[in-house]
Amino acid sequence: MRLRRIIWKLILIIAAFLIALVIVLNNTENTTNSDEFLTILRNTKEDNVVVTPGEPPPKMHLLDERKPKPAKAQERQLLNLTNFEYMVDNYSCENYKKELMAIIIVTSYVGHDELRSAHRNAISQAKLSEMGMQRVFLLASIPRREHFITQSQIFNEQQRFGDLLQGNFLEAYRNLSYKHIMGLEWAARRCSKAKFIIKIDDDIVYDVFHLKRYLESLELENHELTTSNALLAGYILDEKPVIRNEQNKWYVSPEEYNFNVYPSYLSGWLYVTNPKTALRLVDQAYNTPIFWIDDTWVTGILREPLHIPLQRLNSWFSANPDFLQCCVRDLKKANAMECEFYVGPNGGEAKLLIEFLHNVEKCYYDECLKRPKEQSIKNTCVGAVKRILPDHGNAEIKMVSLGR
Ligand SMILES: *[C@@H]1O[C@H](CO)[C@@H](O)[C@H](O)[C@H]1NC(C)=O
Ligand SMILES: *[C@@H]1O[C@H](CO)[C@@H](O)[C@H](O)[C@H]1NC(C)=O
Ligand SMILES: *[C@@H]1O[C@H](CO)[C@@H](O)[C@H](O)[C@H]1NC(C)=O
Numbered sequence: 460m461r462l463r464r465i466i467w468k469l470i471l472i473i474a475a476f477l478i479a480l481v482i483v484l485n486n487t488e489n490t491t492n493s494d495e496f497l498t499i500l501r502n503t504k505e506d507n508v509v510v511t512p513g514e515p516p517p518k519m520h521l522l523d524e525r526k527p528k529p530a531k532a533q534e535r536q537l538l539n540l541t542n543f544e545y546m547v548d549n550y551s552c553e554n555y556k557k558e559l560m561a562i563i564i565v566t567s568y569v570g571h572d573e574l575r576s577a578h579r580n581a582i583s584q585a586k587l588s589e590m591g592m593q594r595v596f597l598l599a600s601i602p603r604r605e606h607f608i609t610q611s612q613i614f615n616e617q618q619r620f621g622d623l624l625q626g627n628f629l630e631a632y633r634n635l636s637y638k639h640i641m642g643l644e645w646a647a648r649r650c651s652k653a654k655f656i657i658k659i660d661d662d663i664v665y666d667v668f669h670l671k672r673y674l675e676s677l678e679l680e681n682h683e684l685t686t687s688n689a690l691l692a693g694y695i696l697d698e699k700p701v702i703r704n705e706q707n708k709w710y711v712s713p714e715e716y717n718f719n720v721y722p723s724y725l726s727g728w729l730y731v732t733n734p735k736t737a738l739r740l741v742d743q744a745y746n747t748p749i750f751w752i753d754d755t756w757v758t759g760i761l762r763e764p765l766h767i768p769l770q771r772l773n774s775w776f777s778a779n780p781d782f783l784q785c786c787v788r789d790l791k792k793a794n795a796m797e798c799e800f801y802v803g804p805n806g807g808e809a810k811l812l813i814e815f816l817h818n819v820e821k822c823y824y825d826e827c828l829k830r831p832k833e834q835s836i837k838n839t840c841v842g843a844v845k846r847i848l849p850d851h852g853n854a855e856i857k858m859v860s861l862g863r
Contacts, residue, residue, distance in 0.1 A: 537641055538749055540628055546610075547617045547625035550595050552650035560591035560674060562653040564642040566727070567596040567661035569630045570608045572616060574661040577809040581816040582667055584622060590671055593653075596623050596661070597642040599630040635753040639727070640744050643757070647737040654678070654685065656737055659729045664783050664812045666801040668823045669775075674731070684770075688739055691758060692770035693730030694802075697723045699755075709752075716750060716760075723769055724759025728776070729802045739765055777836075780806025783815055785840035790818035790827070797827040799836050 537543035552559060567575055575596055587594055601610060617623045626641045628634055639658075646656045655674050659665055678685050699721045702709040732740075743761040750756040758769070777783065777800040784806075786798035798819060805811040821827060830836075 537626065537628070537637055537644075538744060540637060542627070543641075544627045545625060546600060546627050547598070547613060547623045549617070550621055550624060552593065552652060555588070555593055557588070558591060559593060559650070559653045560671070561593075561655040561657050562646050562650045563587070563592060563594040563657045563659060563667075564646055565594060565596045565659050565661050566635070566638055566642065567598055569598045569601050569613065569625070570605050571661050572608060572612070573809050574805075575616070577812050578661065579620065579622075581813040584620070587667070590667070592667070592671070593650075594622060595642075595645075597638050597645075598623055598625040599628050599634060599638055600625065602630050605630070633751045636749050636751055636756050639753040639757050640741055643732075643737040644741045647734040647741060651734045653734060655690075656732045656734060657729065658727070658732070660727060662805050662807075663728045664780075664803050664805050664815050665729050666798070666819050667816065668820055669801045670731075672823070685733065686735075688733075688735035689765075689767040690733045690736045690770070691725060691730060691762065691767055692732075692772050693725035693758070694728065694773050694776045695723055695769050695771050696721075696726060699724075711752070721755050722759040722763040724755045724757075724762070725769060726776070727754030727758075728804070730754075730758065731770075731772075736767060739767070775801040777803040779840075780804050780808065780811065782836045782840050783811060784808075785836055787811070787814045787818050789836075789839075790821070795821060795827045796830045796834065797822045799830055 535541070535543060552562065565575075565578065578594070578596075584594060598613065601608060601613075613623065613625060624642070624645060626638065628637050642658065643656070646653065650656075657670060674685075684690055701711050701716055701719055701721060703713075704710060740757055740761050743765060744757070747761055750760055762769075780803060782800055783798070783803045786800065789796045790798065795818075
């Protein structure tokens with residue numbers, strides 16, 4: 460009898476031990492999971508931490524810490540920036556369930572929160588979504604001299620809108636090439652389901668409805684081009700001489716660029732490409748010395764050896780913000796007349812994009828009159844003296860706004 464009891468006790472103890480073991484093991488697994496969860500929560504809390512430039516940015520990646528990453532090594536590098544990292548990056552094209560016509564990447568100076576908000580007011584992500592489009596703003600980290608915005612504000616902005624992508628290199632006029640490649644690489648690798656990539660600057664007014672129509676018709680009429688790895692369309696700048704006058708802000712030394720004329724390139728104000736083409740440009744960028752005039756570099760210098768032809772959309776562009784103002788004026792009238800331009804600078808007027816998009820939309824419901832030749836904006840827009848054309852315009856405007 461006694462022996463039996465002892466055996467029973469032993470069995471009970473072993474059973475209890477086994478149960479305890481199972482519970483402990485389960486818990487360990489749970490901890491692993493909840494760690495991930497905690498990391499997410501912690502990141503949210505870190506939104507309130509002010510990061511001063513120079514300090515390592517808080518890590519926003521969940522997977523980076525744990526997974527071995529031989530293949531991901533490349534993601535840790537952006538051109539020759541070996542410690543590249545996204546400070547803000549949680550937008551995922553995978554969350555977009557519909558067919559994605561275009562991802563719009565907007566180069567935006569980190570301090571331009573007002574411009575970004577104009578973009579969102581002009582057309583919301585939800586409305587873009589209905590049109591088969593999505594939008595992401597490309598930011599870099601806050602430079603020391605910037606006193607109008609803090610990193611916690613950027614984290615808050617991300618929490619509210621979730622449409623930012625921020626690299627850890629310093630925001631600078633001469634760092635725009637990094638930002639440009641960051642955007643193309645992100646779009647090509649992480650948003651490859653988009654049929655098109657539209658690259659724009661934050662201070663540009665553009666007719667997104669017209670763009671959508673253009674892309675739809677391009678797909679129908681030139682399907683081969685749209686699915687090829689050689690799609691680049693925008694404002695073509697031909698045979699621009701390299702400026703060798705040291706007093707000029709566009710001065711480029713022979714060490715920086717050794718030829719006297721740039722290859723044809725597209726204005727960075729707005730151009731259209733696709734993930735396959737972007738990937739080729741990005742690969743080329745990793746094998747080419749970096750040149751600081753970003754649109755010239757990416758769509759000219761990098762493009763040329765790849766023999767990617769440029770599609771000319773020059774007639775869409777006006778470099779005169781007054782013309783777009785006049786368009787808004789005409790669109791507001793009872794017999795609204797359509798605008799003859801679709802892209803132009805905002806002239807320092809953040810709200811122009813809102814006015815323009817809100818008024819131009821009706822033309823896509825056939826509520827606008829065709830504009831007769833003699834009524835062209837060029838003839839009727841008073842105040843507009845000369846027609847300036849885009850010419851490094853992107854960086855020029857950036858430089859002005861960077862120095863505010
Ligand atoms: C990005 O993260 C913020 C919180 O940090 C969240 O509110 C937002 O919904 C996220 N966006 C996406 C697309 O995951
Ligand atoms: C560009 O970014 C790098 C990396 O953050 C930084 O070291 C460099 O100073 C920046 N360039 C300029 C001109 O500020
Ligand atoms: C990256 O390359 C540029 C241009 O060649 C150079 O000016 C810069 O110092 C390099 N940066 C790093 C971090 O190596």
